[in-house]
Amino acid sequence: MTNDSDAAELCEPFVVQGPLFTLLNDRSVGTYTYLDNGSMVVGDQGKILYVGPSVPAEYSHYQVKKTRHLIFPGFIDAHVHYPQLPVIASYGASLLEWLDKYTFPEEAKYSQRPYAEKRARQFLELMLKRGVTSAAVFSTIHEEAFDALLGAASYSGFNLVSGVTAMNRGAPDNVLVDVGLFKEVSAKAIESGRCVERFRYAITPRFAISCTEGMLEYCGRLLESNPSLLMQTHINETKEEVLATSNLFPHATDYLDVYDAFGLLSDRSLFAHGIYTTESEYERWAASGASVIHC
Structure with missing residues (x-):
């Protein structure tokens, strides 16, 4: 790198x-x-x-x-997945079906460094051509995928927020990582990003239903232990996902309460989508200083 x-x-x-x-x-x-x-x-x-x-x-x-063209600052994309570039516009009747049918099979390929490097370069070239110079980007569980994105961003001067994805249930084995290995990979990724300008590491639990309580607990401890880190995840994107979260975490009062219970709600938290959000969740977001990315 x-x-x-x-x-x-x-x-x-x-x-x-x-x-x-x-x-x-x-x-x-x-x-x-x-x-x-x-x-x-x-x-x-x-x-x-x-x-x-x-x-x-x-x-x-x-x-x-x-020039006669307007000169203006680069755009900021606060929520985007670089491994999803090849599956844009693939049809799925629901979010969870789309993930299973298209996204997870594509993400499994990012364990191969040459493939990840190729896709990372393509992704950043596409972003820059469209005037996006800063982004909070989801990678995959793979160290190779994160390294490829960080290297490409470092080379191009792209302003990047990203991290290794935490995900240990609810998907095929080749896109899952156990808590022990996630700890090791995260530590290496955080360290490798220290010398890269225009980069900030984000702890990235994919969403609540893809993480066990043990995984979320570790993510919360990591966020609390290092004030330089951000946290990014998904919330309230579809009704099916909200219901699945409620079933997996029956003691939580709502979706946001799951993250809050594990120390993942703070002014360093980025929550993507938030479509089916309750008034109570809006109030707690405001009180915490968290950011919500509607897309």
């Missing part, structure tokens, strides 16, 4: 000038800047050095490229 400084390709620094839109470091509504003729300075490693109305004197010798 290469680190960003090793992989960065030198290029001639330049300035792009044209209509420019950028957000400000403020979460209030309407906090943005639009300039009819703004300037963006790009350094010799592809890093943006300056954005504003005019070019500072220190960059005045850079080549200037004029």
Whole structure:
């Protein structure tokens, strides 16, 4: 695996000038800047050095490229699965059927490093071509899949949140990992990501019904023990999934309560979908500072 400084390709620094839109470091509504003729300075490693109305004197010798196209920040995709790229638009009558028929067989292939590396490159190329420069990405249970994605992101400068998927029931054996092995693989993955710029590790229990209580308990302990880590998972995506969760965790008051009981509800938690969410769950999300990604 290469680190960003090793992989960065030198290029001639330049300035792009044209209509420019950028957000400000403020979460209030309407906090943005639009300039009819703004300037963006790009350094010799592809890093943006300056954005504003005019070019500072220190960059005045850079080549200037004029454009009529709108200059704006990269998009952020807060929930996406890179192994699902080959099965996009595959038909399934329900989420769980679709997973069994298409997704799990595809994910099993990511135990092979060459295949995982090929798909990781394709995935990030596709994201970048569409203007996505940052994403929270689900991988698979396989160390090879995570390493491939991290390596590709490091090389391209993509801003990545990801982690090895935790999943030890409710699927074929070749896409499951027991708690002991998951601990080992997670520790290695967290360590390998420390030297990679623009990366943050996310503990990733796929969803409640794919994890035993022991797996969820370990994920919660790991999140509590390391404040630099995030947590990403799914919640309330389909009625079938909500019912299955209720059956597997009968003592939980609702879906969110399952995660909360194992220490997975915090301001570092990302919950995907949240379609069939109760008022009580919304209130607890707000109180905890967790993020919900509707997609």
